[in-house]
Amino acid sequence: MTSYITSDKKLSTIVEENYKILRVLKRLGIKPGFGNKSIKDVCISNIVSPELFIILVNMSLFRDFFPDVESLKALPTEQLINYLKKTHSEFILNDIPKVEILIKEIALKSDFQNSHSTIFINFFEEYKSELISHFEYEDSIVFPYISGVIDGKIYPGYSIEKFEENHTNIESKISDLKNILLKYFPSQNPHPALYDLVEDLYILQSEFESHAYLEDNLLVPHVEFLEKSYRTL
Ligand SMILES: [Fe+2]
Numbered sequence: 001m002t003s004y005i006t007s008d009k010k011l012s013t014i015v016e017e018n019y020k021i022l023r024v025l026k027r028l029g030i031k032p033g034f035g036n037k038s039i040k041d042v043c044i045s046n047i048v049s050p051e052l053f054i055i056l057v058n059m060s061l062f063r064d065f066f067p068d069v070e071s072l073k074a075l076p077t078e079q080l081i082n083y084l085k086k087t088h089s090e091f092i093l094n095d096i097p098k099v100e101i102l103i104k105e106i107a108l109k110s111d112f113q114n115s116h117s118t119i120f121i122n123f124f125e126e127y128k129s130e131l132i133s134h135f136e137y138e139d140s141i142v143f144p145y146i147s148g149v150i151d152g153k154i155y156p157g158y159s160i161e162k163f164e165e166n167h168t169n170i171e172s173k174i175s176d177l178k179n180i181l182l183k184y185f186p187s188q189n190p191h192p193a194l195y196d197l198v199e200d201l202y203i204l205q206s207e208f209e210s211h212a213y214l215e216d217n218l219l220v221p222h223v224e225f226l227e228k229s230y231r232t233l
């Protein structure tokens with residue numbers, strides 16, 4: 001049986017065991033220097049809900065972890081939204097530009113025909129625009145909608161179910177990029193950073209999957225509960 005992370009564990013120990021937690025700390029604004037304190041104590045001193053922290057970490061690490069109904073209902077909505085927004089800005093400001101720089105460098109310097117380099121770069125640029133529109137839609141429409149539900153606002157014709165129906169997959173094109181790089185790029189004189197780029201793409205794909213997983217399996221059920229409870233008040 002999987003042993004999930006609990007809030008009495010030492011934060012430094014669980015970071016040591018799972019480096020992926022670093023991104024959770026960054027997004028929640030948890031400052032380093034936590035010594036030997038437990039997760040609960042570190043969260044409290046950083047004004048972060050320990051319950052939210054535990055759910056985010058467990059859902060990011062274990063696909064069979066689901067919060068119980070009471071914890072799902074009691075989630076601090078604004079902290080969850082801020083976490084997802086922080087993730088978007090991390091993607092837009094750090095991860096995507098990092099990959100973009102390498103893609104351009106590799107496509108333009110490899111012994112690829114010029115027309116092929118352009119096609120490859122354009123494919124990435126199109127994907128980047130799709131990603132940015134996806135994140136901006138959530139930042140400017142979905143998250144304000146959720147805050148509005150709590151404030152008792154009514155949005156005729158819109159609900160989190162509508163969002164979920166149209167919530168598109170953001171990670172599938174990363175497989176195409178990896179395939180092009182590994183299977184079809186000229187190999188006589190490979191760019192020294194090509195494998196680094198493929199590794200960055202694997203990390204980004206896993207981060208995109210985790211992010212969408214939280215939106216579909218944590219945010220959506222939480223907001224369904226909010227919609228029911230605030231509308232019947
Ligand atoms: Fe998102």
Ligand SMILES: [Fe+2]
Nearest residue numbers: 138167212215
């Ligand atoms: Fe999304």
